[in-house]
Amino acid sequence: MKSDNKQRALTQLQRRILSLDLAPGQALDEVVLCQQYGLSRTPLREVLQRLAGQGYVQLTMHRGAHVSSMDMVTMRNFFQTAPMVYAAISRLAVEHASADQLVTLKKIQMRFRRAVSNAAVADMVEQNHRFHEAIGEMAASPYLSPSLERLLIDHTRMSHRFYRSALSGANSQVDVACDQHDRLIAAIEKRCVSGAVAETLAHWELSRVEIDKYVQPDALPFDVLETADASESVG
Amino acid sequence: MKSDNKQRALTQLQRRILSLDLAPGQALDEVVLCQQYGLSRTPLREVLQRLAGQGYVQLTMHRGAHVSSMDMVTMRNFFQTAPMVYAAISRLAVEHASADQLVTLKKIQMRFRRAVSNAAVADMVEQNHRFHEAIGEMAASPYLSPSLERLLIDHTRMSHRFYRSALSGANSQVDVACDQHDRLIAAIEKRCVSGAVAETLAHWELSRVEIDKYVQPDALPFDVLETADASESVG
DNA sequence: GTCTGTCTTTTTGTATACATGTTGTATACT
DNA sequence: AGTATACAACATGTATACAAAAAGACAGAC
Numbered sequence: 001m002k003s004d005n006k007q008r009a010l011t012q013l014q015r016r017i018l019s020l021d022l023a024p025g026q027a028l029d030e031v032v033l034c035q036q037y038g039l040s041r042t043p044l045r046e047v048l049q050r051l052a053g054q055g056y057v058q059l060t061m062h063r064g065a066h067v068s069s070m071d072m073v074t075m076r077n078f079f080q081t082a083p084m085v086y087a088a089i090s091r092l093a094v095e096h097a098s099a100d101q102l103v104t105l106k107k108i109q110m111r112f113r114r115a116v117s118n119a120a121v122a123d124m125v126e127q128n129h130r131f132h133e134a135i136g137e138m139a140a141s142p143y144l145s146p147s148l149e150r151l152l153i154d155h156t157r158m159s160h161r162f163y164r165s166a167l168s169g170a171n172s173q174v175d176v177a178c179d180q181h182d183r184l185i186a187a188i189e190k191r192c193v194s195g196a197v198a199e200t201l202a203h204w205e206l207s208r209v210e211i212d213k214y215v216q217p218d219a220l221p222f223d224v225l226e227t228a229d230a231s232e233s234v235g
Numbered sequence: 236m237k238s239d240n241k242q243r244a245l246t247q248l249q250r251r252i253l254s255l256d257l258a259p260g261q262a263l264d265e266v267v268l269c270q271q272y273g274l275s276r277t278p279l280r281e282v283l284q285r286l287a288g289q290g291y292v293q294l295t296m297h298r299g300a301h302v303s304s305m306d307m308v309t310m311r312n313f314f315q316t317a318p319m320v321y322a323a324i325s326r327l328a329v330e331h332a333s334a335d336q337l338v339t340l341k342k343i344q345m346r347f348r349r350a351v352s353n354a355a356v357a358d359m360v361e362q363n364h365r366f367h368e369a370i371g372e373m374a375a376s377p378y379l380s381p382s383l384e385r386l387l388i389d390h391t392r393m394s395h396r397f398y399r400s401a402l403s404g405a406n407s408q409v410d411v412a413c414d415q416h417d418r419l420i421a422a423i424e425k426r427c428v429s430g431a432v433a434e435t436l437a438h439w440e441l442s443r444v445e446i447d448k449y450v451q452p453d454a455l456p457f458d459v460l461e462t463a464d465a466s467e468s469v470g
Numbered sequence: 471g472t473c474t475g476t477c478t479t480t481t482t483g484t485a486t487a488c489a490t491g492t493t494g495t496a497t498a499c500t
Numbered sequence: 501a502g503t504a505t506a507c508a509a510c511a512t513g514t515a516t517a518c519a520a521a522a523a524g525a526c527a528g529a530c
Contacts, residue, residue: 006483030512040485041512042277049281053288055377062491062512074377077327081378084323092315142290142309143316146381154378241513265482275515280483297482297521 009037009047017056017067018129018156019122025069028057055150070154075215078154083204085147086132090184090200092139094193102189105134109181116166116178124163124174129156131181138188155207162210177206244272244282252291252302253364253391254357260304263292290385305389310450313389318439320382325419325435327374329428337424340369344416351401351413359398359409364391366416373423390442397445412441 013033016022034044048065051057057065097105108131115123129152136148166174180203187195248268251257269279283300286292292300332340343366350358364387371383401409415438422430 042484042486045281045513046284046483049284049288053284055381064512073375077376077378080327081323081376084319085378088316088319092312140308141312141316143312143320143382143385146290146385147378150378150381276482277514277516281513299482 005038006043006047009039009044010050013051014056020157020160022067024067026067028065055153070157082151083201085144085151086200086204087197088144089136089139089148090196091193092141093135094188094191094196096140097138097188101138105185108134109185113178116174119167121163125156125160158211161214173206173210177203240273241278241282244274244279245285248286249291255392255395257302259302261302263300290388305392317386318436320379320386321435321439322432323379324371324374324383325431326428327376328370329423329426329431331375332373332423336373340420343369344420348413351409354402356398360391360395393446396449408441408445412438
């Protein structure tokens, strides 16, 4: 069946973009992708259009598809928009979450925890993405979901170095994030709006600080010889 | 040039959906649209994919394209989401609006006023849509814009009867809305965030009340004989 | 009379050939 | 030597033919 290939191409390309295997701004060659996924150009182009609609890639006339870039302008917008949307999504999730969805969410969180204990960076990143995606699905908001998805695309791509810091650091922030996930699940299960929103904002703040550190990292110590692994822990 | 046809098809379909010329839920026949816009199926299908990405239509496997429907579930979500997004967009618009964009916005508002004085309902609806779309463009937020666009699609489609009420009513609410647009422009021009947000929320409230009235209209008077045009003014 | 299974018709999905536009390169001219 | 222009190579956009799937019609069984 060919529509399987199509679905697979869509999912795989999303994954490759989120994992930075396909770098922001990178050009995508239709013919190459056709061969990789066993599709002819027509359905592959439909996949690219879908990805463009979701914000993963950018299409320009006669110039093909490029992986969405993350420039400084969008960064500012990201910080302005993310907490509001995340909080709103959590609020709606509390209202609408079904028992099935909670089960799914807990499963994802289990996989996330396992990835953390295995120190599997790529897996952490992916499961964290899926965690927040699942909460977005709970919110069941056709209006807000597209914004959440776009935020998550860039947030996930920025989070790689955050999770990489878990490898070296002993008391890593990743464990804190993991606990926040648990408390968020509990709040949603108890239908506690204020708790869910508070936990969401705390989770955001943790992430924001880490990203901030990267954008404006601590000055290197004067004694340069001892800094070899210090730069790692900045994450 | 054929890409003109493609662009035209995209714009026209958007317009026809917003004007309710294409009703919510209505099926779209690819072949018919191909003939109407002078395109072959491949590019037309790309147009439909684009429209799906923007939320105008919904695509289902082996079942073609349908104009996005407006059911009760989405209505609730609409009321929950709209004020927050509208306020946030206005806030960002104040921050980012360029002189050129302000000129454009004023032009649209002029056309809107003209449509109001001409009692041209379809034109009012369209210019109002473009007005809020222009503010969305000012906000320059790749994350929030998709949500705004989706909200506007449904808001515009719901607003038809509101503007139709301007035809009969003497002291119509449409004039109030028009003045609110002017004050919003002024607030953006003065870079006054609080003013812009306040005006936006007032504008929303006006609209919300009207939609509410339609969803849950006033009970008809007991003296049924005198109600012939009373139902019109509810609009 | 209604339900169900199969065949026909219609519509959607895919592959491929062809047209059009863009990019890089080589050559000629300033 | 540097720049502009023409041409070639390549990538994207479009049309059309073909394959597959769904919807509808019809006949037969219960």
